[in-house]
Amino acid sequence: MTKKLLLIDGNSLAFRAFYAMYNQLSRMVTHDGLHTNALVAFNNFLESIVDPMQPDAACVVWDATSGTETFRGDIYPEYKAGRDKTPAEFKEQFPYLRELVEYHGLHNYEQKGLEADDIIGVLSREAQKAGYDVEIFTGDQDLTQLSTDHVTVQLTRKGVTDIDSYTPEFIREKFDITPAQIIDKKALTGDTSDNYPGVTKIGEKTALKLLWKYHDLDNLYAKVDEMKPSKMKENLINDKDSAFRARKLATIITDAKLSIGLQDLTYSGVDLDKIIPFYEKLDFRQALAKIHAMQASGQIEVKGETPKEKQVVHILTDNNMAELKAIKDEVALHIDFEGENYHTANMIGFVLGNPEVGYYGSQNLDLLKSDVIQAILTSEDVAKDVFNVKADWILLKRLGLELKNVKFDFLLVSYLLDTVGNDNVLSTLAQRFNIYMTSDEEFYGKGAKFTVPEDEQALVDHLGQQVDAIWQLQEPSMADLKKREQEHLYHDIELPLAFVLAKMEYQGFKVEPEKLKEMGVDLDQRIQTLVDKIYQIAGEEFNLNSPKQLGVLLFEKMNLPVIKKTKTGYSTAVDVLEQLAPQAPIVEYILLYRQLNKIKSTYIDGLLSVINPKDSKIHTRFLQTLTQTGRLSSVDPNLQNIPMRTEEGRKIRQAFVASQPGWNIYGADYSQIELRVLAHVTGDENLQKAFLNGEDIHAETARAVFGLKPDEEVDPNMRRTAKAVNFGIVYGISDYGLSKNLGISRKDAKAFIDTYFQEFPKVHEWMEAIKKKAHEDGYVETIANRRRYLPDINSKNFNLRSFAERTAMNSPIQGSAADIIKLAMIHVKAALEENHLDAHLLLQVHDELVFEAPKEEMEKLDKVVSNVMDSAVKLSIPLKVESHEGPTWYDAK
DNA sequence: TCGGTCACG
DNA sequence: ACGTACGTGACCGAC
Numbered sequence: 066m067t068k069k070l071l072l073i074d075g076n077s078l079a080f081r082a083f084y085a086m087y088n089q090l091s092r093m094v095t096h097d098g099l100h101t102n103a104l105v106a107f108n109n110f111l112e113s114i115v116d117p118m119q120p121d122a123a124c125v126v127w128d129a130t131s132g133t134e135t136f137r138g139d140i141y142p143e144y145k146a147g148r149d150k151t152p153a154e155f156k157e158q159f160p161y162l163r164e165l166v167e168y169h170g171l172h173n174y175e176q177k178g179l180e181a182d183d184i185i186g187v188l189s190r191e192a193q194k195a196g197y198d199v200e201i202f203t204g205d206q207d208l209t210q211l212s213t214d215h216v217t218v219q220l221t222r223k224g225v226t227d228i229d230s231y232t233p234e235f236i237r238e239k240f241d242i243t244p245a246q247i248i249d250k251k252a253l254t255g256d257t258s259d260n261y262p263g264v265t266k267i268g269e270k271t272a273l274k275l276l277w278k279y280h281d282l283d284n285l286y287a288k289v290d291e292m293k294p295s296k297m298k299e300n301l302i303n304d305k306d307s308a309f310r311a312r313k314l315a316t317i318i319t320d321a322k323l324s325i326g327l328q329d330l331t332y333s334g335v336d337l338d339k340i341i342p343f344y345e346k347l348d349f350r351q352a353l354a355k356i357h358a359m360q361a362s363g364q365i366e367v368k369g370e371t372p373k374e375k376q377v378v379h380i381l382t383d384n385n386m387a388e389l390k391a392i393k394d395e396v397a398l399h400i401d402f403e404g405e406n407y408h409t410a411n412m413i414g415f416v417l418g419n420p421e422v423g424y425y426g427s428q429n430l431d432l433l434k435s436d437v438i439q440a441i442l443t444s445e446d447v448a449k450d451v452f453n454v455k456a457d458w459i460l461l462k463r464l465g466l467e468l469k470n471v472k473f474d475f476l477l478v479s480y481l482l483d484t485v486g487n488d489n490v491l492s493t494l495a496q497r498f499n500i501y502m503t504s505d506e507e508f509y510g511k512g513a514k515f516t517v518p519e520d521e522q523a524l525v526d527h528l529g530q531q532v533d534a535i536w537q538l539q540e541p542s543m544a545d546l547k548k549r550e551q552e553h554l555y556h557d558i559e560l561p562l563a564f565v566l567a568k569m570e571y572q573g574f575k576v577e578p579e580k581l582k583e584m585g586v587d588l589d590q591r592i593q594t595l596v597d598k599i600y601q602i603a604g605e606e607f608n609l610n611s612p613k614q615l616g617v618l619l620f621e622k623m624n625l626p627v628i629k630k631t632k633t634g635y636s637t638a639v640d641v642l643e644q645l646a647p648q649a650p651i652v653e654y655i656l657l658y659r660q661l662n663k664i665k666s667t668y669i670d671g672l673l674s675v676i677n678p679k680d681s682k683i684h685t686r687f688l689q690t691l692t693q694t695g696r697l698s699s700v701d702p703n704l705q706n707i708p709m710r711t712e713e714g715r716k717i718r719q720a721f722v723a724s725q726p727g728w729n730i731y732g733a734d735y736s737q738i739e740l741r742v743l744a745h746v747t748g749d750e751n752l753q754k755a756f757l758n759g760e761d762i763h764a765e766t767a768r769a770v771f772g773l774k775p776d777e778e779v780d781p782n783m784r785r786t787a788k789a790v791n792f793g794i795v796y797g798i799s800d801y802g803l804s805k806n807l808g809i810s811r812k813d814a815k816a817f818i819d820t821y822f823q824e825f826p827k828v829h830e831w832m833e834a835i836k837k838k839a840h841e842d843g844y845v846e847t848i849a850n851r852r853r854y855l856p857d858i859n860s861k862n863f864n865l866r867s868f869a870e871r872t873a874m875n876s877p878i879q880g881s882a883a884d885i886i887k888l889a890m891i892h893v894k895a896a897l898e899e900n901h902l903d904a905h906l907l908l909q910v911h912d913e914l915v916f917e918a919p920k921e922e923m924e925k926l927d928k929v930v931s932n933v934m935d936s937a938v939k940l941s942i943p944l945k946v947e948s949h950e951g952p953t954w955y956d957a958k
Numbered sequence: 959t960c961g962g963t964c965a966c967g
Numbered sequence: 968a969c970g971t972a973c974g975t976g977a978c979c980g981a982c
Binding site: 608610611612662666667671691692693694696697699700701703705706739792793797798799802803862863864867868871872874875879883911 | 976
Binding site for chain 2: 610612613631632633634636637638639659660663664667668696703705706707708709710714739879882910911912913
């Protein structure tokens, strides 16, 4: 078989790699501060292209010189001049790139006085003579001149893995010229990146036409006098010297003397002993995961590292069940289920155990109800270690079991350690601690391909890997938690909260489908009437739900002014349509259509489809480990965005009722919790006074910002402005954002902000201090030590950096408010039990708690809840709680 | 699967 | 000069 030589243009590909992942620059940093974006992309290239190719010889060729110190610099002193300086973030990766290459089994080579192109030229010709097939990888089109029947140039199109293969045939098809003519083409066009000119006004298109006619530069100039007069002819004649010089510069040398030969370039394959520690040093978790997966499946072996003894997992039977009785103190547990929604999902199987007693599992979920296992799960003495306690609690509840004494939930812990990149998947989160396992996606397949293997042993082995990982992860992850002083946050907030949430979800919120259907019928009629009217005015039918089609109607057919554009076309968002309404009556109808259609599709049809027919309840899931700030989110369905602001939408809440006769809905919300948190964390006495002085914080802010005397009244416009400023402050203010929101000039917006900061100087000081802290530490914290990392805080990209700075200001506020209501929920639950109330929590909506309770309990409930919420934490100003009660959620306002 | 839109705090 | 208000989820059309 023909031998194969692989030649790689190192600088060119590394450069591509760096810019292919440039937008990831600030996220790809090791703990020592080394940027790794180019290394990651280059490694991807080596893994996906070189490793599978297994050439006989391989070399990555680097430029030893900038190019000016070669013969090209002698010919043309301006050669490669004026290039942008190599970014420092790129330069620092160079030495590691060479290491990476070496560990992948390739040679590095460079030689003074020669550019990489020339080295590649020489080696490719030598190899061809010796009977090799050669593949050259580069991002530089010049190298395609080397293409022959035995030399293929792989030219990157985009990034480093999107590649075109330049064979002589390909070049003929693409340009209708030979590889050698590539040089003549360059001679005519010149090269802007290498900074040398060809012939004035000749680009690729013209150059090709000339080559088709005259074949090459010599022949062209031999016949240039015969050309009919034109500007081009003049240019050709005037720039003759430049063209011939460009030809010399573009010609790759193929006959220089090198200090190495083919015999020195033998490819040795990936050196696992060296590349593993290297990947570890660079935090290449994905690459390490791949290696471990191959190791586990026996595809590869790592010398000096005995493969970790495979954890034996026993299929649980009546015969070996008794062995679990040896579990006295602590056990790891995992129950797997299909999909995401544990309220309704089919359960797949479970495994429990620990390394001493061993791991036992089964597909037969009924075994969980056996006396032995039930005793373990519901025991207050045996500590349980899990991944996602809320899911496990509900799954077991569905089987009639009450999970007790959970000590360790790796999902909660890893969320508290770092919210960034938390995908809620055990196999990826475990990688943070260098623990690797087959992912569920690999094991079961994804989407439609999802299948549970027939082989029960394979299943319990898979789950066993996960349970064993949970066991191993406890020590290192809890140690990190301790280092960050987050033990309180975990033990006293998130872990107990998980149980509160589990019970809320399991309880569910009763919804009357008939009520929703009734509203749906009415809405359908109104929507149909509107649609007819809109089509009639438009003079045609179109899809009203398509912003694209609507855009064509409004801005092309009706010629309305374009106020805002989106990435893909015209914006038809509310604020745009509101501005257009006075000019075109149809717009008003469209706005109303949108409003009603939203209510119908999302809230009537959407909610109807998720009411559980068995209990007429909706069981949402609160995601406890998703948001970057510490808030909860709600899915399947989202019960945190049920309409409130318009009466039309608010009526949806009339369908949410208490689950028992004689019960009512009760709601309690924190008033202005975020601004109160702001007053507390900044310690600003004026803001604190404003809260103590008046009922209405926005009016008080207006007094301060507009300099009103105590007896002067606040007009509604002032209040509106002050309210917007308050929002802006909480969001991490910018004059641009405020000006857009208020529809005022940026200058005026800035004046408001300046005045605000004069009036509340410690708010200003805090904003500056928190930004500084974020820049120095890379993260910000809430009052309960919840942490948010900001990888972009020191980014060179203005947008990314500014965004991170606003986030630095907002997250401690939003996150501390989240801490407070979470604590309140835990305390409320305890207080309800202490007071023997039947009332229970149904929902949390960020600053609001919703309960259902017997009517006769209401008075006491109100007292207990208000008390607990008021005193959830002690701030420098009081928290204020407002509450309401009624037969439906609508009435509890 | 992505982007636009709109519902909530 | 740069060009976004902070945090979410669901639905729909377009690809």
